[in-house]
Amino acid sequence: ETGVTQSPTHLIKTRGQQVTLRCSSQSGHNTVSWYQQALGQGPQFIFQYYREEENGRGNFPPRFSGLQFPNYSSELNVNALELDDSALYLCASSRDGHSGNTIYFGEGSWLTVV
Amino acid sequence: DQQVKQNSPSLSVQEGRISILNCDYTNSMFDYFLWYKKYPAEGPTFLISISSIKDKNEDGRFTVFLNKSAKHLSLHIVPSQPGDSAVYFCAACMNRDDKIIFGKGTRLHILP
Numbered sequence A: 001e002t003g004v005t006q007s008p009t010h011l012i013k014t015r016g017q018q019v020t021l022r023c024s025s026q027s028g029h030n031t032v033s034w035y036q037q038a039l040g041q042g043p044q045f046i047f048q049y050y051r052e053e054e055n056g057r058g059n060f061p062p063r064f065s066g067l068q069f070p071n072y073s074s075e076l077n078v079n080a081l082e083l084d085d086s087a088l089y090l091c092a093s094s095r096d097g098h099s100g101n102t103i104y105f106g107e108g109s110w111l112t113v114v
Numbered sequence B: 001d002q003q004v005k006q007n008s009p010s011l012s013v014q015e016g017r018i019s020i021l022n023c024d025y026t027n028s029m030f031d032y033f034l035w036y037k038k039y040p041a042e043g044p045t046f047l048i049s050i051s052s053i054k055d056k057n058e059d060g061r062f063t064v065f066l067n068k069s070a071k072h073l074s075l076h077i078v079p080s081q082p083g084d085s086a087v088y089f090c091a092a093c094m095n096r097d098d099k100i101i102f103g104k105g106t107r108l109h110i111l112p
Helices: none
Strands: A005-007 A010-013 A019-024 A031-037 A044-050 A053-057 A064-068 A074-078 A087-094 A109-113 B010-014 B019-025 B032-038 B045-051 B056-059 B062-067 B072-077 B086-093 B106-111
Touching: A005 A087, A019 A087, A019 A109, A031 A074, A044 A064, A074 A087, B010 B019, B019 B032, B019 B086, B019 B106, B032 B062, B045 B056, B045 B062, B045 B072, B072 B086
Parallel strands: A010 A109, B010 B106
Antiparallel strands: A005 A019, A019 A074, A031 A044, A031 A087, A044 A053, A064 A074, A087 A109, B019 B072, B032 B045, B032 B086, B056 B062, B062 B072, B086 B106
């Protein structure tokens, strides 16, 4: 139990639609990172939010966007869904922009695009 | 381009024996290396890490070895226990606060 909660746990969307995934960070954590884990692959860094600002971004197109709220919870939005967006989306929280061994992952949101 | 490579998708080891999981990396700028463990329906959990200035780090049954010249690291688990059955991800970053680059993972099966 990491204290990081994600919703929804599973969802199915149609190609071209938009999706919003949500994450509540562990108490006391002000940094949220999002990762995409496709089947048979390791997690890939999408972006990080620290104190409501984007603090680093991976190699993902602009249709992947995010938000962090004053309570440090976060949303991941994906527009114009493509079949290849089908994956497990992991949220992780930490303190003060840190990563590495101080990052705690949620259980993930499984997205299937049909 | 995979910067962190785990070439064994799966590994089976007898309970009580040593499990050795291997990982190679290509980016010499990586400064910090980590191993994560993942059970089904759970997120990855941090297991052990090593800084590039060290060649070994030990934590109980888990030891990570780093060979910088070969750009290779390995995780040793001894003795292996049934609860060790999981997917193990090797990961690296430029520094402790940088994004984490993960390998594809190795599924470890501990046999009774």
